[in-house]
Amino acid sequence: MTDTVFTILENRPIAKNTYEMVLSGGTEGIRPGQFVNLKLPGYYLRRPISVCDFGPGRLTLIYKVVGHGTEYMAGLTPGAQIDTLTGLGNGYDTAPSGERPLLIGGGAGVPPLYALAKKLLSEGKTPAAILGFNAKEEVFYKDEFSALGVETFVTTVDGSCGVKGFVTNAMDIPYTYFYTCGPMPMLRAVYDKSVTSGQFSFEERMGCGFGACMGCTCKTTGGHKRVCKDGPVLTKEEIVW
Numbered sequence: 001m002t003d004t005v006f007t008i009l010e011n012r013p014i015a016k017n018t019y020e021m022v023l024s025g026g027t028e029g030i031r032p033g034q035f036v037n038l039k040l041p042g043y044y045l046r047r048p049i050s051v052c053d054f055g056p057g058r059l060t061l062i063y064k065v066v067g068h069g070t071e072y073m074a075g076l077t078p079g080a081q082i083d084t085l086t087g088l089g090n091g092y093d094t095a096p097s098g099e100r101p102l103l104i105g106g107g108a109g110v111p112p113l114y115a116l117a118k119k120l121l122s123e124g125k126t127p128a129a130i131l132g133f134n135a136k137e138e139v140f141y142k143d144e145f146s147a148l149g150v151e152t153f154v155t156t157v158d159g160s161c162g163v164k165g166f167v168t169n170a171m172d173i174p175y176t177y178f179y180t181c182g183p184m185p186m187l188r189a190v191y192d193k194s195v196t197s198g199q200f201s202f203e204e205r206m207g208c209g210f211g212a213c214m215g216c217t218c219k220t221t222g223g224h225k226r227v228c229k230d231g232p233v234l235t236k237e238e239i240v241w
Contacts, residue, residue, distance in 0.1 A: 002026065002087055006059060008080045011073075015140040017065045018108075019074050020052075025084065027054045032115040033091035033181075033201055033233050036061065039083040043069050046085065050181070050201075052111035053118070059086075062111040062140070089232050092116050092199055094123060098176025103129040103150075104167050104190055106182025110141055112201060116179055117150050128175065129153070132167035132186065136160035168193045188241060200239060201232045 006025035014020045030051055036059070037046040047069050053060040065074050076082075094101075094116070101120055103113040110131050120127045128151040133139050135158050145152040153170045154162030163170045167182070168189050178198035180190050187200050202218065218224065220238045 002029070003083070003085050005081050006084045008076055008078050008082065009058075010078060011076050013074075014062070016135075016137040018138065018140055019063055019065065020140075021061045021063065021073070021076075023059045023061070023082065023084075024057055025059060027057060027059050027086070029087050030054045030059070031087075031091035032094075032119050033112050033179075034087060034089045035112075035232065037085040037088055038073070039085075040069055040072055043072070047073070048088070050108075050112040051115060053115050062108075064108050090230065092119075092179055092201070092233055094120055094125075096177055096197065097123075097125055097127075097179075099125060100174060100176045101125060101127045102171070102173070102175035102178040103127055104132075104171070104178060104180040104182070105129070106132040106167055106186040107134070107138065109180070109182030109186070109201065109203065112181050113179065114141060114144065117145060117148055121148060121150070128173065130155065130167045130170045132156075132182065133161070134158065191236065191239065191241070194236065198236045199233050200236065202234065203232070 004026045006023035009024055010022040012020055035048050035050045037048050039046050049061045049063050052062045063070055065071050103117055105113045117127050129145050130153045132155045135156055139154055139161050142152055142154050155165055155167050155170050156162055171193050177196050178194055181201035219240045222238055
């Protein structure tokens, strides 16, 4: 975990109530599937945001405006600075992925799969992606995944873009392993539909973000684990619903 100050380079809307924020700062040691914790002036608790992409001195976050904190973030302009805890969470493990891993994201669960896709491609894998949304106006990063060379499917609940229905309606394709992130009902549906092992990234309300407050524990086959410290990524085999 590293506490540092990042400077906003860009902060722009990319879909309905969804923003992409690009920052400059220290990104050493960040891994796909990890998250950062942002300190916002006037707010007691930090805001945990999953890492979408990263490179030398550059960090990309995607967030949805769902409350006062993220509404404040949407109003930040280039040049503003944010106190940021980086390197939080365990991240995804690409070792067991096989040759054709499937990435399954729902809404705000899509961003961490982008950096994961880049890592899998760098390892010679051929990932496919399913991105799920409620409607066309909420769709984002379809073109970015496709530009990487990833076969990308979009699902929308109302059928206004791509496959009508949920991410599970597009899962009937060959894959060797899966990685997923999204709301709890989606994760449970993916668990029930999946035919291989996989890894789940859980979204939980957090206090500290690094395992001290015990506010985000969940039950697993190995006992209670902290989503922020022992997760947010858990394997299919250790999940207890």
